[in-house]
Amino acid sequence: MMNSGTTLPVRAPGADLGDLLDVDAVSALILAGERLLLAGDEALLARLPRGTWIGGTIPYFVAADGGTSSRERLFCTRLPAEVEVDSIRLYDAASLAHVCADAPAEGFSVMILPAFSEVHSLFARNAPNYEDMYLKPLIGWIAGVHLDDLGRATPKVFDGSRGEGCEERAVVLHARLPEPRYARIEIVNLFRPGSGPGLRFTDKGFSAAKVLVDGVEQDFAAWLRRQGSDTRLPLVADYCGAMVNVSIKSVEAGRVDFYAPVFPDIEYRIAAPIDDYVARFLAALPADVPPVTFSCNCILNYLYSNLEGRHTGPMRGPATFGEIAYQLLNQTLVYLTIEG
Amino acid sequence: MRTDHQLLEQLLELHEPWEIRAVRTDIHGRRCEVEVGLAAPRTWFGLVRKPSAPAVERGEWRHLNLAGFRYVVRVVAPASVSLERYEWTGEPEQPFTRAMSARLTRLLAEGVSLEGICRLFGVDPGEIWRLKRSLETRSVRVSPLDAAGAAPDTGAGPAAGAAPGLPEADDPVWGRLAGGDISIDIGVLSLKLLLTRVRSQYEAMPDDESRRLKARELHRFFVKNLRMLGAELQQLRASALREEA
Incomplete structure (x- = not known):
């Protein structure tokens, strides 16, 4: 051959x-x-x-x-x-x-x-x-x-x-x-949901202006800034045991862009930090x-x-x-x- | 207006990237013409891509009746786009969409009279004859959806039908799994993702029949993937036995 x-x-x-x-x-x-x-x-x-x-x-x-x-x-x-x-x-x-x-x-x-x-x-x-x-x-x-x-x-x-x-x-x-x-x-996904509140979105899409934080509507970009969130950490959702990430691309005034879409029937949380990825x-x-x-x-x-x-x-x-x-x-x- | 279009898109089972471009309704004539085309490509983060090929008129077909209205679907799309897998389109030179052809064929096969069919759907007898002639010469393919309606759900591939120990498709254990009443440890990614989708849809199902169909998706998955689902099947069987006891 x-x-x-x-x-x-x-x-x-x-x-x-x-x-x-x-x-x-x-x-x-x-x-x-x-x-x-x-x-x-x-x-x-x-x-x-x-x-x-x-x-x-x-x-x-x-x-x-x-x-x-x-x-x-x-x-x-x-x-x-x-x-x-x-x-x-x-x-x-x-x-x-x-x-x-x-x-x-x-x-x-x-x-x-x-x-x-x-x-x-x-x-x-x-x-x-x-x-x-x-x-x-x-x-x-x-x-x-x-x-x-x-x-x-x-x-x-x-x-x-x-x-x-x-x-x-x-x-x-x-x-x-x-x-x-x-x-x-x-x-293999090392990210796990962090201890923060559950996040839900009302629409499917690659960007979101609003988010429901434990059921209360918030400006998502402003909320992320108030939390001091590390935007290198993805949003994580539990799909019957499979952790599925949505990575944050950018945070602008009034809008957050993602690298994958969020879905309205899924609850997300900001991922817990990972100290040493390779290990x-x-x-x-x-x-x-x-x-x-x-x-x-x-x-x-x-x-x-x-x-x-x-x-x-x-x-x-x-x-x-x-x-x-x-x-x-x-x-x-x-x-x-x-x-x- | 967009909301009306979205509702009609759901009724016609149009999915992205297809969308309704225009609707013309004749209230007195109980007739509705729908123009379907491809949605404009969405840009990603402001990046502009090349425009798609020009759209041309691809055909016009009589579709199923909806809410007492006779529907006609007109498709405008680039010539390179294949339409043959869409139920809301028809064969070239044929009067009916694939969904409509399948429905009419089924009624004819069940012995419903030509006159009755014409009255029921408000179609011209000549067009039914055209359909019959096409079926005889096999220039019209019967919708796979129609075939699926009559055939048992056996899944796909060699594993289908050979599922020792697997609860039957109508076993209530599938409904309880779909509804979240049963929780099992799942080690297979595809089942985790499927079950998440099924559960989110199951809750929103309007009736038992719809929920039963949704639960059968899980049975079909197990039939198809039994070889890697030993641990999950064991848990399901235990759950089914507990229910029987």
Whole structure:
């Protein structure tokens, strides 16, 4: 399968599948028929040959050598041999709601959405109500840009099978698994609700002017300032035991913006502070987790917890503008394992 | 006006990014024409993106009656947008939306007379014949929703139907789980997220039938994902047994 002249990392049985590679090594893998999930700089992704791969733009990674930023290398996740790629599709605003219905009955789907696009916004607000949502495993991430390029560059996703890059559509790789194998998606979120009051919002959305604090309506921005809240801490909601974050983007007079939508039927609390993210993260990893097929973490965890140069164990992958474990998440590590 | 549109969007089961652009109502004729299109893309934090492709007229179809009014849906959207999965659109050259075609097909299959159907829906007999002819030549696909109405809910994939020890779909344990009367320790992310959604909707359901359907979503999830739900199933069975005792 492999080009004998190219130096490629060895994949030991049970070893994690992802790491940083230069564009020539990734090209060789594609030409050798490997099925890849890629993350990296737009110029690198655009140079790759056609093949069975999807990708998205982001220059931040948590790799084998720890957290790093690179415009010269791509984070490359190879799908295990037992995975059969069913299809690679691009979804626009009108077709996005069918993403789970289109997935094979037995398998999983990997989705990459360009940040700030309409499909990003639609998915964030409506994914929980998509047909077959939660029935079929859906994992992925939000493509972004180098923080120095915010406002100048546009996040993109790539469909390697067509050699096409998109700013306004989502790319999805639908995969099948042989019986009795099945895919499982889990998260590691260190944030827990703090001891403050319960917060509710009257409307679904990425920003809020008002909040109900223990049932009493308040100006949310003013309330946050009065509390002296650290806005690096997300709002956290308890979804039957799963802690789901909504990160705060900015606080302006009369308005608070979020990186994911708040929902009116959910109660949130400001998260309790975390002293040492890496130490707590390593302690929080499940001891018996099978080899990780894919994972990604949040750019905000990368930044706020100073992950550059620091190791987070077996969980490697891009540090993204949002994580998808069925629905859009913030400040959370998501990972996929194949079990059974 | 926007509130009226939102109510009508709910009745027609239109979801984002689709929206009602215009409504023309003929009170005396008991007829309502609805123009549906894609909503303008929302910008994120003031970032401007490329405009979408130009919208063109895609078709006009007779839809189901609502509140005694005959509804016609006209769709305006870019030519590249596929409409074939929306119940409120129809096949090209056909007079009815997919939802309406499915309803009429079902009535025809059940032996309701052509005259009766025409009186019931206020449709032209010629259009029913067009539908029948299309069905005979299979140029119209019957709505999957219609099929779902008659088929048992068995879930999807090889696990469907093979669920030893799983309470039946009509077991009250599913309703109690959906309603929050049963609390179980859940170790699987997808079930945590699904149960949160189901519980928030279950409380707002207007009647027992709607709540029963909502509870069946949980049964379907267990059938589909039984292999990773051993601990959760054990707790459910124990709860069902306690209820029986």
